[in-house]
Amino acid sequence: MLLHPSNFKPSTSPGTDAGGMAEELSSRFECLHEDLVCRGLPDNEARTEVARIAAREVWDGFALQLRRHRAAAGRQMDANVLAVALTSIQGMTLALLRHQGDLAYASRAVSTALRRLQYNSGLLDRLHPHGSPAFKDAALILHSVEAFLRRIPGASGNGGP
Structure with a gap:
């Protein structure tokens, strides 16, 4: 009965607005990067710091939802799904912190x-067929972080200080 779709209450769904959200994320990452560079961080370190901040937000979002689901009666399956999501990204924030400025390493950590x-989302879809918006949102954010890390520094036209 826990697997029944009526037991699932999605938080948000990216739906057809995924392109808009990706553009918004890209703009947000660029602004954050520019701010970090203006504060004195070298370009590559600023890029990996943006990736670390985004990864931390994904982690915090999953953790917050997990706490809510564990506290709510009848939401254990949703809590299990979110726990799997957290293990999917477990090492990313620490890896990004340990290798600041290494864009190749940061890209590999985000890709992994x-x-x-x-x-894990594919495996869970077999048990929880309606899907989890949390996985879709996190995947969109991680794709945006990957694209951000692949951009050639200085190609945005923002010039030097």
């Missing part, structure tokens, strides 16, 4: 977390 998230 995204692959784990997608793999």
Whole structure:
């Protein structure tokens, strides 16, 4: 009975607005990057710091939802789904913190977390067929972080200080 779709209450669904959300994230990452560079961080360190901040937000979002679901009666399956999501991205924030400024390492860490998230999402879809918006939102954020890390520094036209 826990697997019945009527027991699932999605928080938000990206739906057809995924392109708009991706553009918004891209703009947000660029602004944050510019702010960090203006505060004195070298370009590569600022890029990995933006990735770390985004990864931390994904982690915090999953953790907050997990706490809510564990506290709510009858929401254990949703809590289990979110616990799997957290393990999917477990090492990403720490890896980004340990290798500040290493864009290649940051890209690999984000890509690995995204692959784990997608793999676990696929497995969970078999048990929880209506899908989880949390996984879709996190995947969109991680795709945006990947794209941000792949951009050539200085190609945004923001010039030097």
